[in-house]
Amino acid sequence: MKHLLSIEDLSATDIHKMLELTDHMAEVSSRPIPKVPALRGKNVVSLFFEDSTRTRTSFDTAAKRLSADTMNFAVSSSSVNKGESLRDTIETITAMGVDAFVVRHKSSGAPQMITRWTNASIVNAGDGWHQHPTQALLDCYTIRTGLNRRDSFEGLRIAIVGDIKHSRVARSDVQAFTKLGAHVTLVAPPTLLPPSLEGWPVDVSHDLDALLPDLDVLYLLRVQRERMDDALLPSLAEYSALYGLTHARAARLAPHALVMHPGPMNRGVEIVVDPAELPGSVILQQVTNGVAVRMAVLFTLLGSGSASSIGESA
């Protein structure tokens, strides 16, 4: 596997292999000295054209635990502000010697485009509304360990709640969860669903309360406040009343059910209860697992040689 651009490019077997490799990375992370020399001499450059705290730091930590060199390209203080094109930016940094770019961009398809301008590996760290494949992998890993489902998600019932329309996390998660065999229901007001769900292997519901007792995983998405300006929601309070995780709703979840959120959370909107008091919350576990998953991704792209066994079967 040369690039990680989309969950679509991965088969169920590829995802399983990546999660198995993640087990090893989690073990490395738990050592007294959580660092291995596997990617010594490799140069990993983060190229974030959009804001991010956890994803950028997570990739940075992952690269460092594998002993790769890291370089943060701060777009706000770069020549992009002088009008340098994306292509020139990529070619310039590539000329310094880069093995992988971790790219976040507001335009869907930008990471794919970049693969044409460099021979480095590209990891998509979020492109527009399109994909966020490492988020989906870390979510799969969190469910796999949290519910002890090592071999398959067959029979699991997962609800993804919130702004599906503008969410690259939802798109990637739906693909990954269903590839592993889970049953996914999207829960959202009609204005926050994509215009067409043709080809999405999911059910749709507007009634979260009816689903709650049967769920194995409740996945809450961030309500992007800027959507309020687009008049897609009458008010945040109404959203919270219909779709937010309140104390009453939390009490109706099955005891084993996991509550997940990709962050950053809007407390009081999509999540009203304090996640720290919620026994099923694995929200911080997601963050921890994110580092291990990204180590597995970087190692697969940069450390397995050209004959890597992941990503060749899709």
Next chain:
Amino acid sequence: MAQRTVLSADDIRRALTRIAHEIVERNHGLDGVVLVGLQRGGVWVADALGEVLHGIDPEHPVPVGSLDVSFHRDDVGIRPIVPGSVTDIPMSLDGATVVLTDDVLFTGRTVRAALEALNEYGRPRAVQLAVIVDRGHRELPIRPDYVGKNLPTSRDENVSATSEGVVIR
């Protein structure tokens, strides 16, 4: 390709018994001795040695762990690296006498990676190496402390050592 059996299951059992006694002799008992099998081929060796040692001296239980050295190898990026099971070292290695075990000692590169990986779990008092077969062709200055059998081989032969026996292909 022709296949020949060099050691039988009985030979392996006798070799393990001898190595176990050598470990006790060399270390004046089993105080502080731990066994660490190298993934994947050395794990059964550590388990088997642990059993024999328990038979020799039940008063001193010998902890057994396993070590995956994939991320410490010197050929990362040159050939595909498929990790074995996850490393499992349930004991402290600080001050311990670690007996690394492997099935076949060949170039010595896996052992080099293991020595480096061990450092991340503590600082052993000493590290010793036990192997079922030493087939030669070392590429590094590494030698075993305990050997089941020295086996002259050619470089392109394939040697496998399990509790069932040692086979050259």
